[in-house]
Amino acid sequence: MVSNPSPCPDGIFSYPKSEPIFRFGLNAFCKVGILDDAEIAFANMGRMIDGKPSVAIYNILINGYARRREHEKAMAVYEKTIKDRVKPDVFIFNTLIRSCRNSLFGLALEMFKEMKDKGRSPNVSSFHTLIKGSFRERKFEEGTGMAYEMLELGCQLSNVTYEILVDGLCRG
Structure with missing residues (x-):
């Protein structure tokens, strides 16, 4: 695709399915x-398409780095x-919050704050990750505070939320 970018007869514009x-x-x-190779493909795509890539493209790359526990590279993307x-959408923020394991919990809270500052509404997944992290750090008041904040923002408590709360508080 890179050597022969456009199957269009004019060859002026990029192929819409690129x-x-x-x-x-x-x-x-x-x-x-x-x-x-994903980075190389991402760079080539940036040169080949008209306009800027969609947020989903960035999310794929961030998620790839997060799964490999390469948080610094995910943050660079x-x-x-x-x-x-x-x-950035809520999925990017959730991926970055989830990638902040153990010692990076403070950074997860910063990403949560940035998500709200950028006008993105946290969802149940955001809260579950932060509540688990709070309990792992033995900050039980923060964990239960997150559950209250979850309710204030209109997120429903699910069975999973209750399991996280009960498990975390019992371990404490």
């Missing part, structure tokens, strides 16, 4: 853990998302 093809390729590279003026 981004979905790259999305499929990026997803495959990330699932099998070939992130160096997030910063590129901001630099490219693509609005």
Whole structure:
């Protein structure tokens, strides 16, 4: 695709199906853990498509790094998302919060605050991750406070939420 970018007769504009093809390729590279090739494909895609990539493309790459526990690289892609003026969605924030394991819990709380500052509403997954992290850090008041904040923002408590709360408080 890179050497022969446009099957259109004019060859002036990019092929409209380029981004979905790259999305499929990026997803495959990330699932099998070939992130160096995913980065190359991402760079090539940026040169080939008209306009900026969708937020889903950035999310695939961030998720790939988060699954490999390479938080610094995931954050670098997030910063590129901001630099490219693509609005991060709640999925990107949830992935970054989830990638902040154990010693990075403070950073997870910062990402949560940034999510709200950027006008993205946290969902149940955001809260579950933060409540589990609070209990893991032995900060029980913060964990239960997150549950109250969850209710204030209109998120329903699910069976999973109750299991997390009961398990965390019993361990404490």
